Amino acid sequence: xxxxxxxxxxxxxxxxxxxxxxxxxxxxxxxxxxxxxxxxxxxxxxxxxxxxxxxxxxxxxxxxxxxxxxxxxxxxxxxxxxxxxxxxxxxxxxxxxxxxxxxxxxxxxxxxxxxxxxxxxxxxxxxxxxxxxxxxxxxxxxxxxxxxxxxxxxxxxxxxxxxxxxxxxxxxxxxxxxxxxxxxxxxxxxxxxxxxxxxxxxxxxxxxxxxxxxxxxxxxxxxxxxxxxxxxxxxxxxxxxxxxxxxxxxxxxxxxxxxxxxxxxxxxxxxxxxxxxxxxxxxxxxxxxxxxxxxxxxxxxxxxxxxxxxxxxxx
Amino acid sequence: xxxxxxxxxxxxxxxxxxxxxxxxxxxxxxxxxxxxxxxxxxxxxxxxxxxxxxxxxxxxxxxxxxxxxxxxxxxxxxxxxxxxxxxxxxxxxxxxxxxxxxxxxxxxxxxxxxxxxxxxxxxxxxxxxxxxxxxxxxxxxxxxxxxxxxxxxxxxxxxxxxxxxxxxxxxxxxxxxxxxxxxxxxxxxxxxxxxxxxxxxxxxxxxxxxxxxxxxxxxxxxxxxxxxxxxxxxxxxxxxxxxxxxxxxxxxxxxxxxxxxxxxxxxxxxxxxxxxxxxxxxxxxxxxxxxxxxxxxxxxxxxxxxxxxxxxxxx
Numbered sequence: 001x002x003x004x005x006x007x008x009x010x011x012x013x014x015x016x017x018x019x020x021x022x023x024x025x026x027x028x029x030x031x032x033x034x035x036x037x038x039x040x041x042x043x044x045x046x047x048x049x050x051x052x053x054x055x056x057x058x059x060x061x062x063x064x065x066x067x068x069x070x071x072x073x074x075x076x077x078x079x080x081x082x083x084x085x086x087x088x089x090x091x092x093x094x095x096x097x098x099x100x101x102x103x104x105x106x107x108x109x110x111x112x113x114x115x116x117x118x119x120x121x122x123x124x125x126x127x128x129x130x131x132x133x134x135x136x137x138x139x140x141x142x143x144x145x146x147x148x149x150x151x152x153x154x155x156x157x158x159x160x161x162x163x164x165x166x167x168x169x170x171x172x173x174x175x176x177x178x179x180x181x182x183x184x185x186x187x188x189x190x191x192x193x194x195x196x197x198x199x200x201x202x203x204x205x206x207x208x209x210x211x212x213x214x215x216x217x218x219x220x221x222x223x224x225x226x227x228x229x230x231x232x233x234x235x236x237x238x239x240x241x242x243x244x245x246x247x248x249x250x251x252x253x254x255x256x257x258x259x260x261x262x263x264x265x266x267x268x269x270x271x272x273x274x275x276x277x278x279x280x281x282x283x284x285x286x287x288x289x290x291x292x293x294x295x296x297x298x299x300x301x302x303x304x305x306x307x308x309x310x311x312x313x314x315x
Numbered sequence: 316x317x318x319x320x321x322x323x324x325x326x327x328x329x330x331x332x333x334x335x336x337x338x339x340x341x342x343x344x345x346x347x348x349x350x351x352x353x354x355x356x357x358x359x360x361x362x363x364x365x366x367x368x369x370x371x372x373x374x375x376x377x378x379x380x381x382x383x384x385x386x387x388x389x390x391x392x393x394x395x396x397x398x399x400x401x402x403x404x405x406x407x408x409x410x411x412x413x414x415x416x417x418x419x420x421x422x423x424x425x426x427x428x429x430x431x432x433x434x435x436x437x438x439x440x441x442x443x444x445x446x447x448x449x450x451x452x453x454x455x456x457x458x459x460x461x462x463x464x465x466x467x468x469x470x471x472x473x474x475x476x477x478x479x480x481x482x483x484x485x486x487x488x489x490x491x492x493x494x495x496x497x498x499x500x501x502x503x504x505x506x507x508x509x510x511x512x513x514x515x516x517x518x519x520x521x522x523x524x525x526x527x528x529x530x531x532x533x534x535x536x537x538x539x540x541x542x543x544x545x546x547x548x549x550x551x552x553x554x555x556x557x558x559x560x561x562x563x564x565x566x567x568x569x570x571x572x573x574x575x576x577x578x579x580x581x582x583x584x585x586x587x588x589x590x591x592x593x594x595x596x597x598x599x600x601x602x603x604x605x606x607x608x609x610x611x612x613x614x615x616x617x618x619x620x621x622x623x624x625x626x627x628x629x630x
Contacts, residue, residue, distance in 0.1 A: 074600045077444075077462065082600065129392075130469045144566070146461050147392065153568025154445045157600035164562040165596050168554075176598060239483075247479040251459070251566060253468025281480050283491060285389045285397065285472035 002314065003059070004104075005050055006118075006306030007069040008111065008298075009033065011086040014046055017302035018053065021065065021314055023122055027053075028302065039088040047101035066105040068309035069098065070114030070301045074156035079108045082156055107308040111301055113150050113159055115260070116143020118304030123296040124258035132254045133294070134161065134245070136263035139175070140183040140190075144252055150308075161248055162187070166240055185240045188216040188263050195219050195233045204229040220266045234273060242277020250283040260294030267293060317629065318374070319419075320365055321433075321621030322384040323426065323613075324348065326401040329361055332617035333368065336380065336629055338437055342368075343617065354403040362416035381420040383624035384413065385429030385616045389471035394423045397471055422623040426616055428465050428474055430575070431458020433619030438611040439573035447569045448609070449476065449560070451578035454490070455498040455505075459567055465623075476563055477502070481555055500555045503531040503578050510534050510548045519544040535581045549588060557592020565598040575609030582608060 001020055008015040010033060017028040031049050034041040046069075054061065071094060073084030079095025099106040109117070116125075116133035125131040131145040140162030144151040151158040162183035163176050170180035172193075184190050192215060195208060206229035207222050208214055222230035245257060257278075264270060271291045279287055296303055316335055323330040325348060332343040346364050349356040361384075369376065386409060388399030394410025414421040424432070431440075431448035440446040446460040455477030459466040466473040477498035478491050485495035487508075499505050507530060510523060521544035522537050523529055537545035560572060572593075579585060586606045594602055611618055 128469075146466050147464070149462070151461050151567070153601065154443075154570040155568055155600055155603060157598060158566070158568040160565045160568070160598040160601060163565045163598040165558045168558050168596065178596060178598075243480045243483050247562065248566065250475045250478045251473070251563065252466070253470055253473040253475070255469040281483065281493060283472060283475040283478040283493075285470055286468060286475060288470060 002065040003063050004065045004306055004309050005067045006302040007046060007067060008301030008305060009069055009071050011072060015302050016046070016049055017306065019306045021310060023303065025299065035088050042087060043098050043101055047098065050102055061103070064104055066107065066309040066313035067098065067102060068305035068307065069094065069106065069108045070111040070305045071108055072111045075108050075110050076156040077152045105313045107312040109150060109152065109308055110156060112141035113143035113152065114304035114308060115300040116145060116304065117150050117307050118296055118300035118302070119258050119260065119294050120145045121307045122303050123300060124292040124294050125256050128255040130252065130254040131256050131258060132248055132252055133258045133260065135261035136186060136188065136259060137261035138188055140187045164244060164247065166244060182244045186237065186244060191216040191219055191237055191263065194236055198229055198233050202229065206230060216263055220269060224269065238273035239277050241274045243281050245274065245278050246281025249286050249289055253286040254289060256290045256292055258292050258294050260300065264293050317380040318378050319380045319621055319624050320382045321617040322361060322382060323616030323620060324384055324386050326387060330617050331361070331364055332621065334621045336625060338618065340614065350403050357402060358413050358416055362413065365417055376418065379419055381422065381624040381628035382413065382417060383620035383622065384409065384421060384423045385426040385620045386423055387426045390423045390425050391471040392467045395471070420628045422627040424465060424467060424623055425471060427456035428458035428467065429619035429623060430615040431460060431619065432465050432622050433611055433615035434573050434575065434609050435460045436622045437618050438615060439607040439609050440571050443570040445567065445569040446571050446573060447563055447567055448573045448575065450576035451501060451503065451574060452576035453503055455502045479559060479562065481559060497559045501552065501559060506531040506534055506552055506578065509551055513544055513548050517544065521545060531578055535584060539584065553588035554592050556589045558596050560589065560593050561596025564601050564604055568601040569604060571605045571607055573607050573609050575615065579608055
């Protein structure tokens with residue numbers, strides 16, 4: 001039996017997990033992400049933590065097949081990071097650097113893509129060949145698996161599905177600088193934005209009016225309780241999700257769409273709302289798509305990162 | 316040296332080409348597509364033509380690595396056709412059937428996807444790893460190459476990019492039954508439709524008003540001659556193309572977009588019109604994309620079909 005590490009590198013913490021080659025997570029822990037000084041300490045810290053773990057447990061280095069790492073920014077198929085603003089990083093080959101520091105082979109990918117691979121392997125997408133993974137959180141991210149392999153893209157920014165254009169006439173600007181991106185409507189912050197627009201545009205009574213501030217969960221809770229305005233907001237959100245996923249699945253033609261991120265905690269209410277609009281907008285031959293919720297939570301990135309290494313070095 | 320056949324099956328003719336394994340097209344010819352009787356004669360006709368060619372030329376069967384075929388309908392990665400309305404076909408495994416009839420291994424794909432593979436291999440996309448191919452003809456079709464492999468999709472309808480949703484509020488219906496598909500605006504017929512809307516909505520003088528009927532080429536020709544209304548129409552078309560390709564490339568992150576089909580005969584005028592809008596709508600990290608025109612014309616399907624066989628059986 002061989003073993004390896006799956007590493008999910010975030011802006012505040014690094015999640016490190018130790019796996020056997022079957023994909024059983026045997027151990028996991030976190031270390032802080034030290035972004036000071038252009039993030040020069042991040043990879044040495046990870047290498048020290050991995051080496052320390054092996055020494056403490058008395059694990060022979062020859063049992064380790066390699067490391068996988070998910071990074072919050074674009075990463076090319078060859079392991080070249082193309083700037084991570086959160087970490088202070090520029091352009092360099094993270095796979096080569098971390099490999100030098102640890103002595104193990106390293107495979108790297110974008111964090112959202114890597115989380116998609118985790119859900120594909122051990123989560124909501126198990127048993128499929130083609131999958132679209134969508135995280136509905138503060139932003140909208142995701143990953144695409146084609147014939148069992150991640151779509152990385154030529155510049156490491158494959159599956160930036162949150163920046164597909166939904167409403168080109170949108171006056172407000174997306175964080176990316178464009179106008180009308182999916183993320184402006186379908187993220188947790190996007191839902192709040194839609195709700196504020198509805199509140200401003202009508203006098204319909206709503207529990208949301210009495211709140212000093214509210215979040216996406218409040219909109220779902222109000223809708224569940226029958227709040228008419230909240231239901232109008234959710235209906236617009238479902239419509240936008242249907243257009244977005246209908247277009248995306250007409251391109252990818254997957255077996256399954258897996259929804260994750262904070263908004264996916266709305267669960268079956270979300271799936272039941274989105275599916276009818278999805279069928280309105282997807283190309284008929286690609287319409288036989290299952291919808292599922294992500295099941296690995298915060299561990300998806302570590303699973304997917306290890307799977308990257310397993311696919312590359314496990315044979 | 317091994318050899319093989321690339322077959323492009325259309326609604327009226329079957330194009331058959333004979334290649335060496337380097338991809339040199341050594342011979343090509345056409346036979347009629349006999350769709351009568353549910354299209355039962357189509358595969359036997361192809362088999363007879365292929366066997367006849369080998370006999371006439373005295374080519375030993377052991378020199379043949381296999382056949383590839385592009386089909387005008389969805390084809391799964393395993394070779395299952397999922398209805399071709401044009402041909403009268405239902406659901407069956409075309410790869411197995413044609414293999415039985417010829418005695419050679421067969422690989423099949425959707426015709427637009429296969430043409431994309433041809434352009435990727437020997438045409439406008441040569442030397443790339445990730446490509447988006449768009450045919451702007453009577454409809455809008457295309458194909459996507461990810462890390463050198465075609466995206467077939469789970470139901471054989473991958474890359475139905477002409478049915479991404481651009482304007483969900485569109486009152487007219489697309490041929491697919493949905494509303495607001497790319498094909499309703501960006502095809503040759505879509506451009507004429509846009510022009511008719513502009514003509515009806517304004518009194519701006521235009522040479523198009525004097526024509527009893529006109530086609531997309533007339534709109535481009537009028538625009539080139541400075542016709543104000545035609546330029547407005549083309550500007551809207553370019554904007555829609557920019558949104559469409561911006562969204563698509565934010566998903567796929569390719570190195571190159573190759574444009575083919577009748578509308579692509581507008582050449583650099585088309586590329587110069589689309590590129591500024593593309594950059595307005597594509598995610599910044601995926602914006603370093605080359606645009607090129609398809610270069611294989613009607614032979615793209617035969618090249619791609621042979622490449623399918625070469626990839627599957629050529630090793």
